[in-house]
Amino acid sequence: MPNLHIPRGQTATLDRVEGELRVGNHATIQAINGKTVVVTQDAVFEGSAEVNGDFECDSLECHSGRLEVNGNLTVHKRLDVGHSIEATGTIKAQDIDVGGKIFAGAVNCIRIRVGGQAEIENTFEASSVDVGGKVSALGSVKLGDLQVGGEAEVGGGSILGSIRVGGKFSSKSRLEFGELLVYGRGFLPADCKGHRVSTYGKLEVDGKITCDFIEVGGVIEIHGDCYAQRVEVGGKFEVTGSLFSNRVEGYGAIEIGNFEGTTLRISGKLVANKIVVTEEADISGKIETKQGLKAKQLTVRSGSRYEGVLIGERVEVGKSSDLSYGGWGTNWATKWVTAGGMARVDDIYAKDVVIGPMCRVGRIFAETVKIEQGSAAEQVTYTSELKTDFGVAIGETPKKVDTLPKPPF
Amino acid sequence: MRDRETKRSKTDLYAQVLEVLIRYPEGGRITRISYGVGVPVDRLRNILEALSSYGLARKLAADEQTLYFATPRGLEFLDTYWKMKGFFEIFGDKQR
Numbered sequence: 001m002p003n004l005h006i007p008r009g010q011t012a013t014l015d016r017v018e019g020e021l022r023v024g025n026h027a028t029i030q031a032i033n034g035k036t037v038v039v040t041q042d043a044v045f046e047g048s049a050e051v052n053g054d055f056e057c058d059s060l061e062c063h064s065g066r067l068e069v070n071g072n073l074t075v076h077k078r079l080d081v082g083h084s085i086e087a088t089g090t091i092k093a094q095d096i097d098v099g100g101k102i103f104a105g106a107v108n109c110i111r112i113r114v115g116g117q118a119e120i121e122n123t124f125e126a127s128s129v130d131v132g133g134k135v136s137a138l139g140s141v142k143l144g145d146l147q148v149g150g151e152a153e154v155g156g157g158s159i160l161g162s163i164r165v166g167g168k169f170s171s172k173s174r175l176e177f178g179e180l181l182v183y184g185r186g187f188l189p190a191d192c193k194g195h196r197v198s199t200y201g202k203l204e205v206d207g208k209i210t211c212d213f214i215e216v217g218g219v220i221e222i223h224g225d226c227y228a229q230r231v232e233v234g235g236k237f238e239v240t241g242s243l244f245s246n247r248v249e250g251y252g253a254i255e256i257g258n259f260e261g262t263t264l265r266i267s268g269k270l271v272a273n274k275i276v277v278t279e280e281a282d283i284s285g286k287i288e289t290k291q292g293l294k295a296k297q298l299t300v301r302s303g304s305r306y307e308g309v310l311i312g313e314r315v316e317v318g319k320s321s322d323l324s325y326g327g328w329g330t331n332w333a334t335k336w337v338t339a340g341g342m343a344r345v346d347d348i349y350a351k352d353v354v355i356g357p358m359c360r361v362g363r364i365f366a367e368t369v370k371i372e373q374g375s376a377a378e379q380v381t382y383t384s385e386l387k388t389d390f391g392v393a394i395g396e397t398p399k400k401v402d403t404l405p406k407p408p409f
Numbered sequence: 410m411r412d413r414e415t416k417r418s419k420t421d422l423y424a425q426v427l428e429v430l431i432r433y434p435e436g437g438r439i440t441r442i443s444y445g446v447g448v449p450v451d452r453l454r455n456i457l458e459a460l461s462s463y464g465l466a467r468k469l470a471a472d473e474q475t476l477y478f479a480t481p482r483g484l485e486f487l488d489t490y491w492k493m494k495g496f497f498e499i500f501g502d503k504q505r
Contacts, residue, residue, distance in 0.1 A: 064440070082440065099441035099445055100445060114432075115441060133425070133445065149428030149431075166424075183491035201498035202495075
């Protein structure tokens with residue numbers, strides 16, 4: 001038996017209820033002189049109800065209808081609402097479970113589960129957020145995990161666990177995140193920082209982003225610089241600024257401004273302004289650079305077309321394909337590449353150059369040069385040794401010099 | 410998930426019901442699921458029956474109440490559904 005029962009449709013003015021409170025459908029609770037209504041045990045609402053003032057209880061259950069709180073709501077344990085709840089102030093609880101919709105000024109809880117929709121105007125703090133439909137939290141958020149079936153829109157802040165959003169995800173201002181998985185469409189503002197980003201759909205970043213691991217299944221467009229430990233591309237990756245990454249690999253289409261990194265292993269299409277790789281670059285497909293590509297060890301696989309200057313300690317052109325990475329499918333380009341078709345490159349500046357069979361090269365400036373059968377070069381300038389196989393064509397007579405011209409960078 | 414300007418397709422509804430169901434690993438009651446999905450109980454009952462017949466959801470009658478669960482196949486459907494929606498985003502397809 002409840003200690004106090006407010007009958008259906010009645011209005012009660014309350015201050016403190018010792019024990020349990022039961023509220024009938026369409027009842028109204030008024031707080032005395034703007035004080036907080038305190039219920040020392042559970043509050044049970046049988047249906048829709050209105051609370052004018054702050055309300056505090058041990059646990060709260062609302063079976064159906066809409067519970068409206070014009071003030072703050074503090075629940076020490078569990079807040080369980082069948083249909084929907086609206087609070088103009090802050091909802092503070094340990095566990096929040098709402099079947100339909102929750103609207104609040106602010107929310108502070110450990111765990112929140114909403115079947116339908118959550119709309120929070122100001123701050124939103126929770127360790128775990130699980131929403132079937134839509135989350136809109138346009139103030140600052142401080143969350144652990146965020147799992148949303150449909151759409152999630154946050155004002156910015158931090159979500160340090162994992163974010164899984166089925167439909168759309170957007171953050172209005174700077175967000176620090178753990179793992180972000182967007183199946184549909186995502187928008188991030190400038191200066192976001194995170195551990196991992198994966199997308200099957202499209203993610204747009206409106207400025208600089210720093211992330212340990214970027215996995216592109218669909219499309220990622222970054223309108224600024226990108227700092228990442230590792231980038232794996234299976235779809236399309238665009239960076240209008242510079243990309244700084246230890247390791248970039250994949251088989252999609254990449255368009256970047258400048259790239260600075262340790263290793264680059266790409267098959268597919270790559271368009272860049274300038275690429276500087278401190279260790280190994282292994283490329284195949286169609287690659288275009290305005291200023292050139294520089295790497296310690298540089299391999300252009302057979303069947304590739306490279307436009308721009310190649311600079312390296314050792315440059316190999318026309319080597320057969322490495323199938324250890326990339327999505328070598330069954331298209332004609334793949335068959336051509338794996339069969340060891342011709343590679344075409346522009347000028348090469350290196351210490352050692354090896355040109356495989358049936359390749360076309362621009363000018364070569366190197367200490368030692370080896371050109372295998374059937375290949376052609378416009379010009380060869382070397383300081384130490386030139387070896388050519390049967391059927392090699394060189395446009396001008398090879399020049400042995402004491403000093404090689406300096407590479408462009 | 411719900412765009413008020415466009416009518417949800419049957420597939421969207423199935424996905425939305427499953428999204429609500431996976432939030433109730435202890436089993437969801439039909440009234441609560443209906444609040445989450447935003448469809449009346451009678452219509453939802455048909456949807457749940459259809460999902461159960463496809464093996465995407467499971468119905469369990471216990472203690473005078475019926476509870477609904479998402480099945481592993483339902484989870485597989487959801488994953489595929491969202492991935493396909495991701496592809497539609499890439500293609501610029503307006504299909505929802």
